[in-house]
Amino acid sequence: MKREEYIEEFFTKKRKDISFISLKKGAAVNFKDKTYVTNKELPVPVRIERLLEDIGKQGQIDGITLNNIIDGIIYIIGTDRDFEYIKDYMDMFRDLDFSFEPYVIYCINNDIKAEDGVVYGKALINNEENEKTCFIYASCLEKMGMDQHEKGNDTGRYFLEEANYYFEKCLDYNDKFSLAYYKLGYYYKRKQQFIKAELTWQKHQELDEDDLRTEEIRNELIQLKPYVDFEKGYNLVLKEKPDEALELLLPLVKDFSGWWNLLFFIGLAYRSKGEYEIAETYFENVLKIDGAQKETLNELGLCKIIRGKYVEAAELFSKLLSLDPGKSEVFCNRAVAYMYNNQADKAKEDIQTALKINPHDPVALSIKEELENKY
Numbered sequence: 001m002k003r004e005e006y007i008e009e010f011f012t013k014k015r016k017d018i019s020f021i022s023l024k025k026g027a028a029v030n031f032k033d034k035t036y037v038t039n040k041e042l043p044v045p046v047r048i049e050r051l052l053e054d055i056g057k058q059g060q061i062d063g064i065t066l067n068n069i070i071d072g073i074i075y076i077i078g079t080d081r082d083f084e085y086i087k088d089y090m091d092m093f094r095d096l097d098f099s100f101e102p103y104v105i106y107c108i109n110n111d112i113k114a115e116d117g118v119v120y121g122k123a124l125i126n127n128e129e130n131e132k133t134c135f136i137y138a139s140c141l142e143k144m145g146m147d148q149h150e151k152g153n154d155t156g157r158y159f160l161e162e163a164n165y166y167f168e169k170c171l172d173y174n175d176k177f178s179l180a181y182y183k184l185g186y187y188y189k190r191k192q193q194f195i196k197a198e199l200t201w202q203k204h205q206e207l208d209e210d211d212l213r214t215e216e217i218r219n220e221l222i223q224l225k226p227y228v229d230f231e232k233g234y235n236l237v238l239k240e241k242p243d244e245a246l247e248l249l250l251p252l253v254k255d256f257s258g259w260w261n262l263l264f265f266i267g268l269a270y271r272s273k274g275e276y277e278i279a280e281t282y283f284e285n286v287l288k289i290d291g292a293q294k295e296t297l298n299e300l301g302l303c304k305i306i307r308g309k310y311v312e313a314a315e316l317f318s319k320l321l322s323l324d325p326g327k328s329e330v331f332c333n334r335a336v337a338y339m340y341n342n343q344a345d346k347a348k349e350d351i352q353t354a355l356k357i358n359p360h361d362p363v364a365l366s367i368k369e370e371l372e373n374k375y
Contacts, residue, residue, distance in 0.1 A: 077126050182217065297319055336367060
């Protein structure tokens with residue numbers, strides 16, 4: 001399920017928690033020294049659980065409490081922004097001199113349930129979307145996501161993804177909103193977008209005047225640096241700039257020797273330079289950390305072929321096929337290892353399998369032709 005679908009479903013379920021009571025035409029609603037009088041019959045929303053609370057207290061209070069009507073209106077604004085009576089509710093608030101936004105923010109800041117906070121936050125957004133309401137709503141989503149994560153519920157990720165989206169949206173309204181940069185740096189770091197996290201936090205440092213936050217992020221930037229170097233390094237590997245990549249990646253090995261991703265990209269860099277023996281060593285160290293790392297099994301197998309170690313290469317490709325049996329590319333690689341080791345029958349069998357998986361694979365067709373010419 002996509003994030004948008006899950007969040008929409010969440011609000012649809014919350015909408016079902018709402019019931020309605022009718023205020024007759026001419027009914028008076030009082031708040032402090034203000035009065036609102038209905039000019040028509042007006043259905044007002046009340047959450048079912050709050051309605052039951054009021055019914056249970058009929059001996060103590062008269063009817064439905066205004067607080068629970070306000071809660072119901074906030075819930076309907078948060079779950080159904082196109083509800084036909086929302087204008088009437090806002091007219092009611094205006095006549096009662098009731099400040100909608102400050103009240104909702106007060107409730108959010110005073111320990112309401114995380115899921116209620118999400119609805120209240122969405123009510124702010126549906127009432128008026130700006131950098132402030134986006135930030136408050138994103139914070140509510142984040143709290144809900146973390147609560148779900150701590151309970152072991154995978155659905156927490158949808159709330160965190162939505163929080164990320166709304167923290168970013170803050171900057172659409174105000175690109176100098178420092179708190180959004182503060183939050184987003186952590187999201188990008190969590191997603192291993194280290195360069196993006198660094199740039200985001202550097203922007204935060206330019207804008208935030210809070211000494212505690214700026215010191216916190218200064219320390220985060222120091223800790224982030226090796227990960228930024230890693231991301232820059234592997235991007236250079238992918239751009240076929242191995243020497244520049246190694247300048248960034250090799251110094252990291254001292255402190256991150258157990259990080260297979262680092263060793264893998266160093267191996268790729270050396271393979272790109274044609275230094276296959278060194279590349280082999282790094283790939284073999286990756287497999288000591290994770291013996292089932294598929295890309296490494298394949299890359300090490302290719303290095304073994306280049307260095308004439310055909311039996312070892314075939315064994316590596318066989319292990320890879322036991323983990324991932326549907327890859328025509330790997331059957332082709334093993335076929336090459338068999339062919340160079342003069343195991344023609346096995347090579348032909350692998351090419352036939354590769355062509356069954358992908359009949360138009362140009363590599364498989366080329367190896368097939370070479371096998372036919374050779375044998």
